[in-house]
Amino acid sequence: xxxxxxxxxxxxxxxxxxxxxxxxxxxxxxxxxxxxxxxxxxxxxxxxxxxxxxxxxxxxxxxxxxxxxxxxxxxxxxxxxxxxxxxxxxxxxxxxxxxxxxxxxxxxxxxxxxxxxxxxxxxxxxxxxxxxxxxxxxxxxxxxxxxx
Numbered sequence: 001x002x003x004x005x006x007x008x009x010x011x012x013x014x015x016x017x018x019x020x021x022x023x024x025x026x027x028x029x030x031x032x033x034x035x036x037x038x039x040x041x042x043x044x045x046x047x048x049x050x051x052x053x054x055x056x057x058x059x060x061x062x063x064x065x066x067x068x069x070x071x072x073x074x075x076x077x078x079x080x081x082x083x084x085x086x087x088x089x090x091x092x093x094x095x096x097x098x099x100x101x102x103x104x105x106x107x108x109x110x111x112x113x114x115x116x117x118x119x120x121x122x123x124x125x126x127x128x129x130x131x132x133x134x135x136x137x138x139x140x141x142x143x144x145x146x147x148x
Contacts, residue, residue: 001131010040011134015055018138023145025062032058042102047109050102052133053093056141060085063145085144092140097133105133 002014009017013036020028038044039054064082066075094100106128109115122128 001134010037011051011130011137012036012039012055012058013051014134015052015138015141016059018134019056019059019141019145022138022142023059023063025059027062032062041110045110047103047106047111048101050093050100050105050133052130052137053090053100055134056089056093056137057086059141060089060144089137089140089144093133093137096136097129105129 001011002009002017013033016025016028016032016036019025025032036055036058039049039058040051042048042050043054061082064078064085066078066082068075070078090100097105099105103109106119106122108118108122110119119128
């Protein structure tokens with residue numbers, strides 16, 4: 001995870017920062033970070049899509065996504081390219097770690113008090129792999145962006 005000025009960024013934010021440092025993302029600004037701030041802990045702490053995963057997919061979208069200003073052909077081409085790049089990333093992440101869902105990756109439901117306590121225990125023992133997911137997601141996202 002990235003930490004700066006006493007702030008610890010979540011998985012999604014950290015991946016976006018890391019990708020932007022290696023491949024400057026057009027349109028990466030405070031509004032993107034504001035949106036990304038809700039994707040930690042599997043989207044709002046709900047345990048669904050892993051924040052590292054969503055950060056990488058957002059980074060891919062900032063490069064290959066659409067804004068509605070393209071021609072119809074460009075719109076379709078960009079959407080196809082983004083879908084393909086996203087699915088390559090998602091498959092690779094799932095192959096590497098077994099899931100793209102935060103709750104599955106952590107093995108606990110942090111929506112419950114019991115799950116929060118178990119997560120804190122695992123984290124204290126160094127058994128939480130979130131930093132690994134973030135590093136892997138940023139590196140693989142950069143590789144995919146470098147491939148085209």
